[in-house]
Amino acid sequence: MSAYLPVLIFAVLIVAFGVVSLAVARLARPSRPDVVKLANYECGAEPIGPAWVRFPVGFYLVALLFIIFDTLAVFLFPWALVLKPLGLSAFWVMAAFIGIVGLGWIYAYREGVLEWK
Amino acid sequence: MSVPPAVSMFIAAFILLNAIVGVVTYITLLERKFAARMQSRIGPYYVGWPHGWLQPIADAVKLMIKEDIVPAPADRAVYNLAPLVFLVPCMLVFATIPFAPGLGVADLNIGVLFFLAVSALEIVGLFMGGWGSNNKYALLSAMRAVNQIISYDLPFIFAALVPVLLTGSMQMSAIVGAQHGLAGWFVLYPVIGQLAFVAYLIAALAAENRVPFDILEAESELIAGFRVEYSGMKFALIQLGEYAHMLGTSFLGALLFLGGWLGPGPAWLGPIWFLLKAVFVFLILTWVRWSFVRIRVDQILAISWKLLLPATVVLLLATGFVVAAGGGRGL
Secondary structure (H helix, E strand, O other): OHHHHHHHHHHHHHHHHHHHHHHHHHHHOOOOOOHHHHOOOOOOOOOOOOOOOOOOOOOHHHHHHHHHHHHHHHHHHHHHHHHHHHOHHHHHHHHHHHHHHHHHHHHHHHHOOOOOO | OOOOHHHHHHHHHHHHHHHHHHHHHHHHHHHHHHHHHHOOOOOOOOOOOOOOOOHHHHHHHHHHOOOOOOOOOOOHHHHHHHHHHHHHHHHHHHHHOOOEOOEOOOOOOOHHHHHHHHHOOHHHHHHHHHHHOOOHHHHHHHHHHHHHHHHHHHHHHHHHHHHHHHHOOOOHHHHHHOOOOOOOOHHHOOOHHHHHHHHHHHHHHHHOOOOOOOOOOOHHHHOOHHHOOOOHHHHHHHHHHHHHHHHHHHHHHHHHHOOOOOOOOOHHHHHHHHHHHHHHHHHHHHHHHOOOOOOOHHHHHHHHHHHHHHHHHHHHHHHHHHHHOOOOOOO
């Protein structure tokens, strides 16, 4: 795992960069809040109610499809690395797997899941 | 006198961080100049001579001394944390990119996978910003963002997998190493390379939320999307993250398809070649951005799910066949 130590150091440095620049800005900037300034911005109209209302999550089915294809991607990564030594037999196995997932895609297409409503 | 490894790692990470911030700052000027040229304007001109080269510095200073407004109805913790959560994955993608042989923070053997995994995390910070603002525009934008980014992540992954498949390795230095020689760049690989590069560019445009896929920014309907309530340094961090992510994607495109640091001349020119190629990819994306109009949300989803996703999967299978039948490069 020692190969990941530089990545960790880099991540910590990025966080430090963000925190320091926010802190410097805090010292440098004015702060004169008032009621109108702190209201939500809606092009000058007064906001009616909070934004946190019930929201039709239209991409619910899209998210399900995404998980399926992301799983496919998870299987593709190791396959891509060992394909060359294993040769055509590994290719046909993956082709059959993608074919099955593809049938699912065709089903989703025909059921109209891919249409945005 | 030998330097402890932790110290040299720290120095490398520190230099890379500063280089990214510097290049990102100036790439905004490049984009503004480029866009201005396309529209027969001059662009920033007055701050610094010649041609307003101090403009990005002036912007940074101005954003730093701007008042920071946290809307009263906002969820303060989520709202304040969002810029940082957004910035970290956007800049962390650079961690696995080598800029010349041995010149980088960490040349992991899962480099490409790391890049794809980390770059997809930006959506967390983006959604936190949209939700935490308690603003209707921001919320709509955040919802659209999730929808769009998860839709285009898949073609992006599959397009980036094509060079991995041709090389047989996810290590970035190995991918560049497989592109040596005349016409060795993967963009020049017959048929497969060009199709994969085009798919990569389209998916990159959508993943970066650029026009024509910028429904979540959509100045004319959602004002500026999820960052409408942000001001001052928090806004600056979000912008920095966005451009850093864009630059990272350009670097990955240059590395996967344009041969990374390979180029004529002595070895020390390598990083410069790499930067030039990345800027070239960036300029292609900018060119598209300033040439096309925004497309509708249903069209965006249709392009991804009905066209780009099946096309990239078929392309990947075709590449797999070529590699399994003895083609490809590397190992």
